[in-house]
Amino acid sequence: NAGVMQNPRHLVRRRGQEARLRCSPMKGHSHVYWYRQLPEEGLKFMVYLQKENIIDESGMPKERFSAEFPKEGPSILRIQQVVRGDSAAYFCASSRELHGWQEQFFGPGTRLTVL
């Protein structure tokens, strides 16, 4: 049973370009969480999605960032017109159900570098 998959593992973009980060949850998991880890800082929640629905986006920057989790395919975190401050590690996690006692399993992360 494959774990949470993220790709690409490393992504380099120039300022103003778009970045697309993909997350495939574990088999049987329908809940996806995106977290961001800025350099020398702790992890912060960004967004929580279920299939075809955004449930909680309280941690998402108001502009340039969007997320989706379509019925088919991986969850996508999209960053438009990237700036140097977007350079960070982006982790997704998945769980089977909503309940607080459902463990979240993390992917290996995507390390975004903005030149």
Next chain:
Amino acid sequence: KNEVEQSPQNLTAQEGEFITINCSYSVGISALHWLQQHPGGGIVSLFMLSSGKKKHGRLIATINIQEKHSSLHITASHPRDSAVYICAVVLYYGGATNKLIFGTGTLLAVQP
């Protein structure tokens, strides 16, 4: 003040020592995670607990819900245990979401 506080922030130990990392939180939670992250690496979930104590190999995690405190213990530490250990809590919201709130992490270095 952060909702989740960890101590110490940095810890250096000699191989074989018993290690304790502490986590205190100020909010109601439904569960607490202990995570491990190697430098430049991914995140591995070590434990998820909502009460009592769990043990896995040389690792032991305890939680006291009344005191809002959890500890992670490593027995017979080894250089390969060197990593950042992160405490994360699931807020007790009553159902809308179970996003994680993270501590700032404890950087552990175990010297041979």
